[in-house]
Amino acid sequence: SRSWSPRDAFAVAAERVRAGTLSRDDAHHLFDDLFRQATPVPDRSLNGFLAALARATSSTACITDGPALALALFNRVCREEAGPQVAVPTVCTYNILMDCCCRARRPVLGLALFGCILRTGLKIEQITANTLLKCLCYAKRTDEAVNVLLHRMSELGCVPNAISYSIVLKGLCEDSMSQRALDLLQMMAKEGGGCSPDVVAYSTVIHGFFKEGETGKACNLFHEMMQQGVEPDVWTYNSVVDALCKARAMDKAELVLRQMVADGAQPNAVTYTCMINGYATSGRLKEAAKMFREMKSRGLIPNIFTCNSLMTCLCKHGRSKEAAEFFYSMTAKGHKPDIVSYRILLHGYATEGCFPDMIDVFNSMENNGIAADCHVFNILIDAYAKRGMMDEAMLISSKMQERRVNPDIVTYSSIIAGLSRLGRLTEAMEKFNQMIALGVQPDKVVYHALIRGFCIDGDLAKAKQLVSEMMNRGIPRPNISFFSSLIKSLCQEGRVMDAHDIFDLVIDMGERPDDILFNSLIDGYCLVRKMDKALKVLDVMESVGVEPDVITYNTLVNGYCRNGRIDDGLTLFREMPRKRIKPDTISYCVIMDGLFRSGRTVSGREMFHEMIESGTTVSISTYNIILGGLCRNNCADEAIALFQKLGSLNVKFSIAIVNTMINAMYRVGRREEAKELFAGISASGLVPNESTYGVMIMNLLKDGAVEDANNVFSSMDKSGIVPSSRLLNDIIRMLLEKGEIAKAGNYLSKVDGKSISLEASTTSLMLSLFSREGKYREDMKLLPAKYQFFDGFC
Secondary structure, eight states: OOSSSSHHHHHHHHHHHHOOOOHHHHHHHHHHHHHSSSEEEESHHHHHHHHHHHTTTTSSSSSSSSHHHHHHHHHHHTTSSSSSGGGGOOOOHHHHHHHHOOOOTTHHHHHHHHHHHHTTTTOHHHHHHHHHHHHHHHTOHHHHHHHHIIHHHHHHTOOOOOOHHHHHHHHHHHTTTTTHHHHHHHHHHHHHHTOOOOOOHHHHHHHHHHHHOOOOHHHHHHHHHHHHHHHOOOHHHHHHHHHHTTTTTTHHHHHHHHHHTTTTOOOHHHHHHHHHHHHHHHHHHHHHHHHHHHHHTTTTTOOHHHHHHHHHHHHHHHHHHHHHHHHHHHHHHOOOOOOOOHHHHHHHHHTOOOOOHHHHHHHHHTTTTOOHHHHHHHHHHHHHHHHHHHHHHHHHHHHHHHHTTOOOHHHHHHHHHHHHHTTHHHHHHHHHHHHHTTTTTOHHHHHHHHHHHHHHHHHHHHHHHHHHHHHHOOOOOOOOOHHHHHHHHHTTTTTTHHHHHHHHHHHHTTTOOHHHHHHHHHHHHHHOOOOOHHHHHHHHHHTTTTOOOOOHHHHHHHHHHHHOOOOHHHHHHHHHHTTOOOHHHHHHHHHHHHHTTTTHHHHHHHEEEEEEEETTTOOHHHHHHHHHHHTTTTOOOHHHHHHHHHHTTTTTOOOHHHHHHHHHHHTOHHHHHHHHHHHTTTTOOOOOOHHHHHHHHHHHHTTOOOHHHHHHHHHHTTOOOOOHHHHHHHHHHHHHTTOOOOHHHHTTTTTOOSSSSOOHHHHHHHHHTTTTTSHHHHGGSSSGGGGGGGGGGG
């Protein structure tokens, strides 16, 4: 009001700034009114108003940038608009304005204002010198700030205090000069007096070191701080905990947290959020959940970032359902999920292939007023595309356009890659041309998807054209690893000639094939039993100067062994040392497996002894081959003796070896030993698999121990292992052959015709058995009703 005195008007205006009810226009109107009055404006009133504006930030309701407004209003004063009504600025006024310059990120203007102070002859106060240091640091002139701190402040009539040092320390650390900050800190401690380093100074430098990745130096300074008797505060502890969590040093972070509590510094929501996020990103869900419970038990309210971290961890562990439950409980307790929360849950369901749940979350998101962005649509499109569900992916793409959300490179990459994988290359090229027309530039990922698609389709001319096009756009062409992966994939499918065509394309493009590419092609020819062509590739490999390695020879030796050409394999194996290639564990395993499978047990044993004498590492796979080979060649007792000897030497076996030995023990009539070995599996730290249970069941049935076999089957069922169709058929046939028709009927009831179905040999046996007169015809009634149709064939 115009009836108020300038003092009262500025006081009220300052209160309105703090309350968030004064607008920018209101401030200018206030100055307009005061300039028209003849009453002088006291400097203290003006300074109070400017100070309130300096602290008004974007969070204030009406004024978005108070510091900038304060500078604009002062500029009006300087243009003589105010006349004599406004008092001459004091050093306090300049202090406030220099601080405004720092807050408004205009430090150079702050330095200019300091020049005004010098020109007007005003006495420089301690706060003036500290604000000058702040301006210099904000202007990235930290060298000058250090000079002023150590030398010039005394000339200005000021003595550096803890705040002065903290400002410069922070400036150095923000400029990634934490070592210089440490030197200054140590100088500060050495001089002592009334300006020893305090908790703020230490915390600033510790945080600086962590930011630069110097974790060791930061931790050393943290310990030095406590040795000097400076107690860390919550901010210091949080800085240490956060850095250790980001470095995934969770055990150390946990120790710091416990020390924090012991020292009386109470952890806050930030502390626990750091810990939860650290455990979550490290994949340690159990510990993350424990921290979350501890946080709540202390009465701390988790923020949305905390909740999102826990949800991310749950989803990464394939527990999206639990993440969803947590999500909805969070909503029920008043925590409003943000778009990141929805993205996390959508991505979790997408990864697990839970598409109905994914769409429910998507619909829920829109119903709650959160508009889906490009990132959200990309999650849905990519999920469908990776599962080959391109019609659904295209439907989501249409919805995206309806919502006027522009697709980006990730959107097109997912769609083009999905279409290319399905061989729908015409549609993929249409999308490719569409993205270019819309100004979305294709990247390496898009070109790779198309090139791979055309290579697999056999259109190498188009693939070569795309390679040239991407190079013209400044995108590096696919490297040898890309083509090696493609050749390997085709070879595994048996398409070796197509793989060789791509090999020729690589050479035609001027690329030099490496050993990986040659090895992939050699392996392909070995897989289709074309060893002569595999050897020709080896000759080409050597002729172009690419040295064959141990993988090359292992691949060829394995090819010979699998094709029953063990002598050729041995010849190549003996050639390796002459080529200065030392056989490795895989080399010996391959040749020993070949020898045992060809019935050459003595040679297999000799090769094993040669392997040990050569110093080559003996692996679990090696023992599996030796023991399995001995058992296969009727040397079960020898295998059992070796197994027991190795066990006494604390050799850790795989479950596959144990399965082999149980079967071997039954074969030579050592039933009790077999049962003891089976019973001790869990105690040895192993987990029985379907093969383990299958070996026990079939051997028990052979011995006529039907009830014992049933008990083992029940144990398998309780452990959550689903029997395969093959195992059930083996059990049914064995029971039928032994005349256990009722028992066979129990297992027949488990045949569902989908995942488990009757094999032809089982059906043939049933027809044979129930076509006889007498006992079997009557017993057929013990079968499940759906199998009594056999009566019609009898």
